C-alpha cells in the first residue's frame with residue numbers, strides 16, 4: 318500500500334482565503350502533488366470532481382450535526398473519490414488507439430460511483446463486475462444504466478469471485494500487452510486523499526463559527542473514509558475525536574477494545590457496503606500509529622448490529638427529523654452510545670449514502686416511500702442492461718479482448 322512520504326502541516330488560518338470545497342481541496346492537496354505531472358492541473362481537477370456540495374447540517378439535538386456526503390451522482394460518498402480519480406486519469410492517459418480499461422469488482426456502491434465518474438470520458442472505459450442477484454435492484458440498475466464506455470458484467474458468483482477475477486486480470490501481463498488495465502479499488506490513494514477535502518471543509522467551517530474542533534462518527538468498512546478523516550487531522554485540521562462505527566463485522570471494535578487484530582470472514586448485514594471482515598486500509602492506520610496501544614488510545618470504535626440499525630432508522634424521523642440509510646444509522650447509534658457514556662461537545666455524524674438507495678430496507682421501517690435525489694432519479698429512469706458472465710477467468714479475458 319502506498320503512503321505519503323510526509324504529511325503537510327496546516328492550521329485553519331491557512332484556509333482563510335478559501336470558501337468553496339474545490340478551493341479548500343486544492344490548497345489541502347497541493348503538497349501531495351508538488352513536483353507531479355498533475356500539479357498545475359490540481360485546481361481544475363478539484364473543480365471538475367467536486368461539483369456538488371458536502372453540507373454540514375445541524376440536527377434538532379443539541380451540538381449534533383450531520384455531514385451529508387450523498388449529493389453526488391450516485392448518492393454515496395464514493396462519488397468524491399471516484400470523480401477525483403477519474404479527473405486525474407483523464408489527464409494522465411493520452412487518448413490513443415487502445416482505451417485504458419478501469420476494471421472494478423463491486424458489491425454495490427463503488428462500481429456505480431466509478432462508472433458514473435468515468436462515463437463519457439474519452440480514452441477511458443470501465444468494466445464493472447458484480448455478483449448477480451446479490452446487489453439491490455436499484456444498485457443493479459445503477460450499474461447497468463450507463464452504456465457507452467461502461468460495460469456491466471453480472472457474474473454468476475460471489476463478490477469474492479468478482480474480486481478474484483479482477484486481480485487475475487490485473488496480474489496477467491499477456492492480456493495487458495493488448496488491453497491496458499487499471500483499477501479503482503478502495504485502496505487507491507487517488508480516492509483516499511481527496512476524501513480529506515470534505516473533512517477539511519466541515520471542520521474549518523465549524524472552527525470559524527465556534528473556535529473549537531469538530532468531532533466525527535464515521536460509518537466504517539474498509540476504512541477508506543475514516544482514514545481520510547484521520548489523515549486530515551494528522552495534517553493539522555481542526556478535527557477532534559474520531560469514532561469508527563461498524564456494523565456486526567466487529568474486527569475493528571475488537572481490536573480497539575484490546576484484542577489482537579484478527580481478520581474474519583465477513584457477515585452479511587443491513588449496512589452491506591460495510592460488510593468487511595478484513596479492512597483493506599488497516600495497514601495504513603498501523604503506519605500512522607506503529608504502536609498498537611497508542612493507536613487504541615487515538616480512536617474509539619463500536620459495532621452496531623442489525624437490530625440496532627433498524628431501531629435507529631425507525632426513530633430517525635421523530636428524534637432527528639431525518640431518514641438515515643443503514644450505514645449512517647450505525648454512526649447515529651454509536652454517537653448515542655458515546656453521549657450516554659458522557660461524551661460532550663459538537664459531534665458530526667457522517668451520512669455516507671442517501672436512504673433512497675436502500676429503499677427496500679428503509680421504507681418499511683419509516684412507513685413511507687422515499688424520493689430519490691434528482692441525480693439518482695435520472696439514473697433510475699434510464700434503461701439498464703448487464704451481460705451475464707461465468708465466474709471463470711477465460712470468460713472475462715474474452716470480454717476484455719473484445720472476443721465476446
Ligand SMILES: *Cc1c(COP(=O)(O)O)cnc(C)c1O
Pocket residue numbers: 393394395426427503536537538539540541542543590591644645669670
Ligand atoms: C463504502 C461505503 C461505506 C464504507 O466506507 P469505507 O471507506 O469502506 O470504510 C459506508 N457507507 C456507504 C454507503 C458506503 O458505500
